Amino acid sequence: MKPFYDNQFLGVFIYDPINNDTLVKYNSEKYFTPASTTKIATLYTALNVLPKNIPTLKYHTTGDTIYIEGTGDPSLLHPYFKDSTALHFLKGYNHIKLNLNNFKTTAYGPGWAWEDYDAYYQPERSSFPIYGNVLSVYKNDSITITPSFFKNNILAMVAPKARDQHRNIFYNDLNKKDTTVTPFIVDDTLVKSLLDSALNKNVELIIKFPEVNKQTVYSIPTDSILKRMMAVSDNFLAEQLLILSSATLSDTLSLKKAQRYILEHHLADLKQPPRWVDGSGLSRYNLFTPESLVHILKKIYMEQSQERIFDLFPAGGVSGTLTNWYGGINEPYLYAKSGSLGNVYCLSGYLRTKSGKTLIFSFMNNHYKQPTEEIKKRMQLLFENLRDHY
Known part of the structure; x- marks a missing residue:
């Protein structure tokens, strides 16, 4: 096994939380690029901070006027969730005043790849997301453009990129049957226009929210967003x-x-505080150790029910990013979050043994040049051995 790992960095930590027993420890205190296993820290944050249902907007009313500001809720008219809670609520008011100046986060995270501005997996972050901050072009018997606001911004042509770098001009070969998802550039005027169109009303942008106590409207169950985040990364x-x-x-x-x-x-x-710069793991600036990820997973294990945990995490051989790997014989035995970047593959989560024990593990591979499939095969052999013999 050793020659295979000679020219890469490998960190492993496998832990039995009930017996407080460390089973495998190799470079477990060293920092690695975690890729999307960073989402485990994001999951833990949401589990501790967010209520049962997503706070979709904050508001204050006076007469037939409502003042609103976003909370960052990503579900409003999202291609997957299609939630319209906020819209139904706002339709009861004649005058809607929107504050977007509470957003103190950059559109892109530190270290995100600039050339991926048109990639489906890198939409801009914003205070009042709508349609998932992406343009979706669905192609079946007919073509559906969502949001339709951009229908005149699409040029039917083949181009190196799906969108102009600095403008919301999109390039799409409408003769191809593939559905495409492309991030759009978010600015205050666009958010207003999209909301105007969705409500069929004029929304007024304001500079500052009144100095009043705000109320909150809640939308879909928080776990529905957590599960989707973990399943498809x-x-x-x-x-x-x-x-x-x-x-x-x-x-x-x-x-x-x-x-x-x-x-x-x-x-x-x-013991090893992370360098944690974004919520998704897109940035290579993130640094976590295997021990730190196991520590967070242990806290989740001690604080949440096993049923909830196994529902939120992808199951080996069954769901999400693990559908084609780490499958059990009659039922799943591994529930984990994977993380992939170029020359990076990590996997952290929970392993159920045949004896009924639950182990917590973090396996981090950095800077390898072999095919990722070979990395996964070796990990799977270890996981199956633990499943069958511990």
Whole structure:
């Protein structure tokens, strides 16, 4: 086994939480690029901060006028969730005044790849997301464009990129049958226009929210967003969940504020504090150790029911990003979050043994040049051995 790993960095930590027993420990205190296993820290934050249902907007009413501001809720008319709670609520008011100046987070995270501006997995972060901050072109018997607001912004042509870098001009070969999802550039005027169109009303942008106590409207169950984030490793949902968490903690939408809160109040006992720069793991600036990820997973294990945990995490051989790997014989035995970037593959989560024990593990591979499939095969052999013999 050793020659295979000679030219890469490998970190492993496998732990039995009931017996407080470390089974495998190799470079477990060293920092690695975690990729999307960063979402485990985001999940833990949401589990500790967010209420049962998503706070979709904050508001204050006076007469037939309503003042509103976003919370970062990603579900409003999202291609998957299609939630319209906020719209139904707002349709009862004649005058809608929208404040977007509570957003203190950049559109892109530190270290995100600039050339991926048109990639489906890198929508912009924002205070009042709508349609998932993406243009979706569905192609079946006919073509459906969502939001239709952009129907005149699509050029029917083949181009190196799906969108102009600096403008919401999109390039799409309408003769191909593939459905396409492309992030759009978010600005205040666009948010107003999309909301105007969705409500069929004129929304007024304001500079500042009145100095009053705000009320909150709640939308879909929080677990529905958490489960989707974990299953398909949705970067946009991960980023917005941290923004949502900050909206729950204060009126300022600051991803850093949510991270700082959870690190200081719930993860102050981490032996190796992470470098944690975004919610999704898109950035290579993130640094976590295997021990830190196991520590967070242990807290989740001790604080949540096993049923909820196994429902939120992808199941090996069954769901999400693990559908084609780590399958059980009659039922899943592994529930975990994977993380992939170029030359990076990590997997952290829970393993159920045949004897009925639950192990917590983190396996981090960085800077390898072999095919990722070979990395996964070796990990799977170890997991199956633990499942069958521990």
